[in-house]
Amino acid sequence: MKKHQLKVVKIGGKLIENEHDLNLFLEDFTSLEGPKILVHGGGKMATELADKLGYKTTMVDGRRITDANTMDVITMTYAGLINKKIVAKLQALQSNTVGLCGADGKSIISKKRPVKEIDFGFVGDVEEINTHFISSLLVQDITPVFSAISCSKEGQLFNTNADSVAAEIAIAFSSEYETELFFCFEKNGVLQDPSDDTSVVEKLDTVRYQKLLKDGIISEGMLPKLHNCFYALEEGVSKVSLGGPNLLQEDSIHTKILK
Amino acid sequence: MKKHQLKVVKIGGKLIENEHDLNLFLEDFTSLEGPKILVHGGGKMATELADKLGYKTTMVDGRRITDANTMDVITMTYAGLINKKIVAKLQALQSNTVGLCGADGKSIISKKRPVKEIDFGFVGDVEEINTHFISSLLVQDITPVFSAISCSKEGQLFNTNADSVAAEIAIAFSSEYETELFFCFEKNGVLQDPSDDTSVVEKLDTVRYQKLLKDGIISEGMLPKLHNCFYALEEGVSKVSLGGPNLLQEDSIHTKILK
Structure with missing residues (x-):
């Protein structure tokens, strides 16, 4: 029997910061048929709030060191402001949604990064996705909207990479559904020429990926994202795409990741 | 047939601010048997964050004027920090919970206060509780934890009085369940002598209430809270209690509201 489809869509910080782009994106998201899940980050907004509160942000290799104050700021911005604004916007578009972090319904269980x-600090890596609870929403035609915060079995909130959260959710559902994973970010996909937004590599398989890596075309910031893409395909996700704010539109030019 | 019981518990800002008291309270809450719902406010924490961000807080008759910046602050503190901390603490106590605001699952629909x-400003009064969605959590043995934020049908988030949210939830479920409503705040109940925390009026009916009002015993801050108590009883809630952080303990001294 053909499995039902489930779409898991991740949106990044820059798309969230631009209200106009976010509104257009959420209209596209609402038009997607069938069960779907949205995952969002929100990096810069947390940094801005931390600055205003006088908390120092320390980044190592592009990753945030998360002390207790930073974790509070992240909980406020990701699980509070951004999550609930997105939920309210989707409700306004007649898309019934529930905003969650990983502590809610023990939906994303993680452990502290060794x-x-x-x-x-308070950074966790995903251990387990509670598909049972998430499914109980999907069967009610409710779309879960996840902020990238997870929770340990002991009840500690952890800052978690949003790309990884999206990949792990798509993987966890891939035995039950034919899962499609979409990464929407500020570029239209993997670019052959990083300075030319029209030079999109439309199909990226591992051979081409290795070549682009060797030629120094893939920037360092793209490495973990592409790692998540290939990892998701290997672990059972049917389709992975990477593109800009219009990625969900049928005629969008984007990068399709292939095994 | 005897209906099942449902307990709706509201905790106020001062209890939330004291981590030690909050932890003890949440242990009591976890021990409550049967389906239950928690509703929380968080007033002072929002004011403190607004101060730090340079947003002016304007109160009229003890109520917050909620402009767009204030609504953001409330969303961050109530639906973000406080809600998710409580959810994580309850998960740590092995109580499976989901933190929600009224936009999530269209659970608390309101309209702007005329x-x-x-x-x-962005202050809403409750119009409708979505018992269908909330029940779908209760039947999974999941405890909903609500921040006092509601949402209009048009998708606008509104700051909403937490006592009213708790009362409206208890009322909405009273046809399906025998509902009990608990208001936990910083005093042990209605006090005969406001300066003496042991002078608890253990039973308060409308006749006694009118007498205390006439004698000027009821402080102005207590009026809306007691209004909610009597309103809930009139609208079908079976039992309403008012007391301190230990209200959920069987031997607690508190005020029982009677018709």
């Missing part, structure tokens, strides 16, 4: 050279 | 002498 301390090696660096202690990232 | 402008008479004062425009309260």
Whole structure:
């Protein structure tokens, strides 16, 4: 029997910061048929709030060191402001949604990232997705909207990479559904020429990926994102796409990731 | 057939601000048997964050004028920080919970408070509780934890009085369940002598209430709270209690509201 489809869509910080683009994106998201899940980050807004509150933001290799104050700021901005604004906007578009963080319904269980050279603080890596609870929403035609905060079994909130959250959710549902994973960010996909937004690599398989890596075309910031893309495909996700704010439109030019 | 019981518990700002008291309270809450719902406010924390961000807080008759910046602050503190901290603490106590605001699952629909002498801004009064969605959590043994934010049918978030949210939820469920409503605040109940915390009026019916009012015993801050108590009883809630952080303990001294 053909499995039903489930779409998991991740939107990044820059798309969230631009209200006009966000509104257009959410209209596209609302038009997607069938069960779907939205995952959002919100990096810069947390940094701005931390600045205003006088909390220092420390980044190591593009990753945020999350002390207790920073975790509070992240909880306020991601699970509070951004999450509820998106939920309210989607309700206004007649899309019934529930905003969640990983602590809600034990939906995203994680453990603290092990301390090696660096202690990232309250940063967690996903251990388990509670598909049972999330499914109980999907069967009611309710769309879950996740902020990238997870929770340990012991009840500690953890800052978690939003790309990884989206990938792990799509993977966890891939035995039950034919899952499609969409990463929407500020560029139209992987670019052959990083300075030319029209030079989109439309199909990226591992061979081409290795070549682009060797040629130095893939920027460092793209590495973890593309790692998540290939990892998701390997772990059972049917389709992975990477593109700009219009990625969900049928005629969008974007990068399709292939095994 | 005897109906099942449902307990709706509201906790106020001062209890939330004291981590030690909050932890003890949440242990009591976890021990409550049967389906239950928690509703929380968080007034002072929002004011403190607004101060730090340089937003002016304007109160009229003890009520907050909620402009767009204030609504953002409330969304961050109530639906973000406080809500998710409580959810994580309850998960740590093995109580499976989901933190919600009224926009989530269209659970608390409100409309903007009509402008008479004062425009309260983004302040809403409850119109409808979505018992169908909330029940779908209760039947999974999941405890909903509500921040006092509601949402209009048009998708506008509104700051809403937490006592009213708790009362309206208890009323909405009273045809399906035998509902009990608990208001936990910083005093042990209605006090005969406001300066003596042991002078608790253990039973308060409308006759006694009118007498206390006439004698000037009821402070102005207590009026809306007691209004909600009597209103809930009139509208079908079976039992209403008012007391301190230990209200949920069986031997607590508190005020029982009677018709």
